Amino acid sequence: MLDAGEWIVVLAVWILPVFILIGAAWAQPDRTAGLLIAYVANLWLIHWPAAGIQALPWMHSLSPVETLAGFQLSLLGVWAFTIGGLILAPLTLSLFESSRAAAVAPAPREPSARVPGLYLALGVMAFLALPIAGAVIPGIAAVGSGVTLLVVVGLALKAWTAYHHGNTARQLLWLGAGAVLPLLTLVSRGFVSFGAAAFISLAALTLVYVRPRWRLLAGMLLVGYVGFSFYVTYMRDRGAIRSVVWGGGAVAERLGTLSNLATDFEWFDPTDLTHLRRIDARLNQNFLVGASVAHMEAGLAHPAVGETLWLAAIAAIPRAIWPEKPSAGGSGDLVTRFTGIPFAEGTSVGIGQVMEFYVNFGVPGVAIGFLLFGLALGVIDTVAGRRLWRGDWEGYAVVLVVGLATIQPGGAIVEVVASAFGGLVGVLAINRLALPAMLRYLEPGAAPARVSAPAAEEGT
Numbered sequence: 001m002l003d004a005g006e007w008i009v010v011l012a013v014w015i016l017p018v019f020i021l022i023g024a025a026w027a028q029p030d031r032t033a034g035l036l037i038a039y040v041a042n043l044w045l046i047h048w049p050a051a052g053i054q055a056l057p058w059m060h061s062l063s064p065v066e067t068l069a070g071f072q073l074s075l076l077g078v079w080a081f082t083i084g085g086l087i088l089a090p091l092t093l094s095l096f097e098s099s100r101a102a103a104v105a106p107a108p109r110e111p112s113a114r115v116p117g118l119y120l121a122l123g124v125m126a127f128l129a130l131p132i133a134g135a136v137i138p139g140i141a142a143v144g145s146g147v148t149l150l151v152v153v154g155l156a157l158k159a160w161t162a163y164h165h166g167n168t169a170r171q172l173l174w175l176g177a178g179a180v181l182p183l184l185t186l187v188s189r190g191f192v193s194f195g196a197a198a199f200i201s202l203a204a205l206t207l208v209y210v211r212p213r214w215r216l217l218a219g220m221l222l223v224g225y226v227g228f229s230f231y232v233t234y235m236r237d238r239g240a241i242r243s244v245v246w247g248g249g250a251v252a253e254r255l256g257t258l259s260n261l262a263t264d265f266e267w268f269d270p271t272d273l274t275h276l277r278r279i280d281a282r283l284n285q286n287f288l289v290g291a292s293v294a295h296m297e298a299g300l301a302h303p304a305v306g307e308t309l310w311l312a313a314i315a316a317i318p319r320a321i322w323p324e325k326p327s328a329g330g331s332g333d334l335v336t337r338f339t340g341i342p343f344a345e346g347t348s349v350g351i352g353q354v355m356e357f358y359v360n361f362g363v364p365g366v367a368i369g370f371l372l373f374g375l376a377l378g379v380i381d382t383v384a385g386r387r388l389w390r391g392d393w394e395g396y397a398v399v400l401v402v403g404l405a406t407i408q409p410g411g412a413i414v415e416v417v418a419s420a421f422g423g424l425v426g427v428l429a430i431n432r433l434a435l436p437a438m439l440r441y442l443e444p445g446a447a448p449a450r451v452s453a454p455a456a457e458e459g460t
Contacts, residue, residue: 002068007055014048014075017082024086025208033384033396035377035403036085038204040078042197043409046352047074049228050284053276061280066290073289073366074354080367081374088371089378111393116161118438119397120154122430127151127188146423147430149404151181152198153397156205160388163209171206178202179223182230187254190245192234193410196227201407205400208385228279229268233261235278285410289355291339296359301338304360308334308351312413316421334359334412350410377406394431401427 002010018040025032051071053059061067126147155178162171181202182195203220210216234241241257249257269275280287295301311326334351336342338359343349351359357369380403387396405419 002054004055004057007051010071010075011048011052011055014051014071014078015044017078018044020082021086022207026213029209029385030389031385032208032381033388033400033403034205034208035201035381035384035400035407036082036374037207038201038404039377039407039409040081041200041204042407043074043078043081043353045196045200046283046285046410047071047354050280051286053270053279056270056276058271058273059276059280063284063287063290066288066294067284067286068290069293070286070289070291070354073293073358073363074286076363077354077357077366077370080370081377084371084374084376085378085381086374088375089382092375093379093382111391112439112443113161114439114442115393115435116154116157118154118435119150119157122434123148123150123152123154126426127184143422143426146401146405146419146421147426149198149401149423150397150427150430152178152202152205152404153400155202156400157393157396159202159206160209163206171210175202175206183258186234186241187245187251187258190242192231197407198404201404225268229266230261231283232268232275232278233264233266235282236266237261285350285352285354288335288339288341288349289352289358291341292335292355292359295338295340300340301359303362304338306360308356309360309413312417315414315417350408351412352410353413354409356413373406377403380406394435398424398427398431 018037021037021040025034025037047070051067054061054064054067126144130144130148155174158174159171162168162174178199181198182192185195185198186192203223207216207220237257237260240260241254244254244257266275292301296303314322314326335349335355338351338355353369353373354366357365361368380399384396384399384403387393387399401423402420405423406416408416408419
């Protein structure tokens with residue numbers, strides 16, 4: 001095992017790619033939308049804090065060997081992802097673009113100021129309608145979950161507009177609205193992780209261009225501390241909250257359970273073993289990865305050898321076209337299969353990309369898998385960033401929703417592909433049908449196309 005000093009070195013090496021990605025984005029903000037940062041930030045959340053508390057001399061983990069093994073694999077993954085996103089993605093784009101003999105950059109546009117609000121409203125409507133629609137219409141869940149990401153798109157565009165108008169207060173207002181997303185998903189679904197991931201992604205999208213940077217970094221540290229405080233308090237009351245939410249309690253009853261979080265809020269204390277145990281219990285994806293390593297090395301499970309990746313590759317094919325399509329088990333089934341750990345019914349346990357790449361092809365699978373994953377998301381990130389700075393908000397929404405759907409570092413890749421494809425189909429339909437109709441109704445005399453967007457001119 002590592003001593004405290006060695007843990008600190010490993011932790012520093014892991015977090016270095018985060019600063020590399022942020023520095024690269026600040027150097028060329030018009031070439032990124034912040035998706036690479038968003039993915040690594042969400043990956044950090046489920047791997048780094050639980051490993052970080054191992055360096056505290058008063059913390060004695062119940063699974064130090066598994067935690068170290070899993071963290072080392074995540075370290076390999078985050079570096080491979082960064083190389084794929086920052087080096088391979090630009091090279092791939094340059095080769096593709098150089099092969100287009102008559103490639104001409106589209107003219108900047110001035111989109112309708114109503115678009116961000118409409119995306120936000122449509123995303124909220126999809127979020128509210130999804131539980132009912134998903135139960136009535138087969139296969140609509142993937143499309144609906146993708147469309148709900150328009151909430152993040154709308155908030156990001158609202159913050160972007162406020163930034164270009166020099167309205168810092170309004171920008172903070174929209175970021176603050178994003179901070180409510182974890183509470184919204186907690187009250188409505190009983191899970192805080194979905195809303196937290198959405199807010200982290202929103203923060204990453206605005207991190208690219210916001211100034212002054214020192215104030216932004218200070219705000220990130222403050223938000224991070226409040227976030228961990230909220231998490232340890234939520235974990236204390238999670239059982240009571242879920243019993244009300246999953247039991248179909250009325251909105252007033254659900255809000256009543258949340259009031260306990262506010263009235264008896266616990267500020268995160270790194271010397272409090274109870275707080276550290278709560279982090280170690282549910283934010284320690286390293287343990288599950290390490291357990292899969294031990295389980296497979298003992299010969300208790302055979303490698304998947306691409307099985308889960310094949311299921312992910314065919315996830316976008318509707319069953320209406322392929323009725324006999326093989327079904328993919330949930331992440332929890334896969335985790336039990338490759339770790340030997342049973343989980344109670346209703347417990348949400350994601351396999352995560354680190355474990356999934358490992359159980360398919362071992363350590364080389366983690367390196368190559370994350371390299372290609374970073375390449376793919378890096379291309380998406382660059383295209384989204386260009387469309388944003390060019391004023392093509394509709395195109396930005398399409399690409400961004402696909403990118404946001406891939407930011408599920410704790411989920412199965414089959415879920416990533418299904419969400420990304422569903423989001424693509426849903427937002428393309430909205431851009432083609434719903435958005436033009438709504439704009440025609442709200443702006444009956446507006447010209448269909450405009451150029452010379454101030455946002456694009458202020459770009460770099």
